[in-house]
Amino acid sequence: MKYLIIGGVAxxxxxxxxxxxxxxxxGIILFEKGQYVSYANCGLPYYIGGTIxxxxxxxxxxxxxxxxxxxxxxxxxxEVTAIDGHGKxxxxxxxxxxxxxxxxxxxxxxxxxxxxxPPLPGIDSEGIFTLxxxxxxxxxxxxxxxxxxxxxxxxxxxxxxLEMAENLHEAGAKVSIVEMANQVMAxxxxxxxxxxxxxLRRKGxxxxxxxxxxxxxxxxSVIDVHFxxxxxxxxxxxxxxxxxxxxxxxxxxxxxKIGEAGGxxxxxxxxxxxxxxxxxxxxxxxxxxxxxxxxxNYLANPAxxxxxIVADNMVWGNQTKYEGAIGTSIAKVFxxxxxSTGLAAKRLKQFGIPYxxxxxxxxxxxxxxxxxxxxxxxxxxxxxxxxxxGAQSVGYDGVDKRIDQLALLxxxxxxxxxxxxxxxxxxxxxxxxxxxxAIAGYVAANIINGAMPAMTWREMQEADPATATIxxxxxxxxxxxxxxxxxxxxxxEELRDRLAEIPADKAVYIYCAVGLRGYLATNILRAxxxxxxxxxxxxYKTYSAAVAPAxxxxxxxxxxx
Numbered sequence: 001m002k003y004l005i006i007g008g009v010a011x012x013x014x015x016x017x018x019x020x021x022x023x024x025x026x027g028i029i030l031f032e033k034g035q036y037v038s039y040a041n042c043g044l045p046y047y048i049g050g051t052i053x054x055x056x057x058x059x060x061x062x063x064x065x066x067x068x069x070x071x072x073x074x075x076x077x078x079e080v081t082a083i084d085g086h087g088k089x090x091x092x093x094x095x096x097x098x099x100x101x102x103x104x105x106x107x108x109x110x111x112x113x114x115x116x117x118p119p120l121p122g123i124d125s126e127g128i129f130t131l132x133x134x135x136x137x138x139x140x141x142x143x144x145x146x147x148x149x150x151x152x153x154x155x156x157x158x159x160x161x162l163e164m165a166e167n168l169h170e171a172g173a174k175v176s177i178v179e180m181a182n183q184v185m186a187x188x189x190x191x192x193x194x195x196x197x198x199x200l201r202r203k204g205x206x207x208x209x210x211x212x213x214x215x216x217x218x219x220x221s222v223i224d225v226h227f228x229x230x231x232x233x234x235x236x237x238x239x240x241x242x243x244x245x246x247x248x249x250x251x252x253x254x255x256x257k258i259g260e261a262g263g264x265x266x267x268x269x270x271x272x273x274x275x276x277x278x279x280x281x282x283x284x285x286x287x288x289x290x291x292x293x294x295x296x297n298y299l300a301n302p303a304x305x306x307x308x309i310v311a312d313n314m315v316w317g318n319q320t321k322y323e324g325a326i327g328t329s330i331a332k333v334f335x336x337x338x339x340s341t342g343l344a345a346k347r348l349k350q351f352g353i354p355y356x357x358x359x360x361x362x363x364x365x366x367x368x369x370x371x372x373x374x375x376x377x378x379x380x381x382x383x384x385x386x387x388x389x390g391a392q393s394v395g396y397d398g399v400d401k402r403i404d405q406l407a408l409l410x411x412x413x414x415x416x417x418x419x420x421x422x423x424x425x426x427x428x429x430x431x432x433x434x435x436x437x438a439i440a441g442y443v444a445a446n447i448i449n450g451a452m453p454a455m456t457w458r459e460m461q462e463a464d465p466a467t468a469t470i471x472x473x474x475x476x477x478x479x480x481x482x483x484x485x486x487x488x489x490x491x492x493e494e495l496r497d498r499l500a501e502i503p504a505d506k507a508v509y510i511y512c513a514v515g516l517r518g519y520l521a522t523n524i525l526r527a528x529x530x531x532x533x534x535x536x537x538x539x540y541k542t543y544s545a546a547v548a549p550a551x552x553x554x555x556x557x558x559x560x561x
Contacts, residue, residue, distance in 0.1 A: 049167025
């Protein structure tokens, strides 16, 4: 049996190694149009910033070591330019331009994705880069070495954009982020992204949200980034992190089916529309387990899993189905960790799926043990059954283990009630007796069963003090640092003695710092005959972050002329 693999990173390399383990006698050829295989592209920003000091650390295998270990014919700088699915051949172009034809019994496509580079005037100017592979990394690193980069602009605030912002900051540059949307990190909801906005501003990063780039111009060594709003910002280096697109040109030319999301269509066994041709990784689309709708998922973990599954199916026949991915992701943003899994509220709204949300703010471990840090969780769930749809977490410690547990429950159809039944390893340095996940489950369960009539920060923002009493049950000292407009302050400890100050014929909207005291106050009022009582989920912490303006550094702006 002769297997050909197109693409030597992530899914392609994993599939090649698994093919050899499955079939020691098979002929396996791995084509990679670049110079490198099996490298850590997720680590590229950290090499640029110096966190990873040695370039060689990025390479899990060299072409030579990979070929020797797995007895695979690794052909770098060999680009497959055409596929004949009926004749079962591919046409390959070498680095010197010469071409040849190679036959196959089964073929795997793992071409990945390509960076979006819109045709903006000046986009090809010196000092403007994308970051997708090792050559991109070398170009950026070389530019930083030979140029004085005091100001850097990152266009796009996704994972790579924020990681590059951090690493350019570490390299000594004043960093500005430009993003068309009203928030950073599209996979998470706005209310959680605002916690990231606060942290970025504290680190001195300038945020220019709801701004789109019109063009770039050069003035000597300075790059002027022009916004459609009529403003400009100066930079010595620009990173384009606008997004990626699945690399489907080769598949399209070969007549393979392209799906509605724009990726290569594959079935449950990761086989394309043409017999004996399979595909994995960033280039494919696959139904989301929660919506059933095809989507594009640019993450390394699913690509590697797909590579293992597809290798088994190529050797043993189509026996193992791929279950799909729910999009579990995580990123380091300076001192913060930001993670998400499943469907955010905005996606549920987009698909017309009924849902409820809850926000909770806990400590990463027991508060009495030194070093406990804030950890915020938002979960989305079915308002009746409590089935979990998604989760997002922002914090400084312990975010990863919580999001991983939530991802497993979501992928296996778990509910908010399962969150309370999880047994967590507990000792004061690691968690609390009631883990943040359990607290999120208890709060969500109370919302479902009506024990806590909850309201969102958006609903509180729209509340009219003329028709409802907005009640702040924090201490007077806490209120000095900020209150919701129109609120009255009655600390929870004084509430029972001051009920006469709260009209019984109006709705009462309660809030505290994070939601717990508000829940207690809700119970007190309801027990005393108040019928229109609601508690702000996530409390003032969620509200204040969500309504804060995402300010830019006005000093960096000049008018276009």
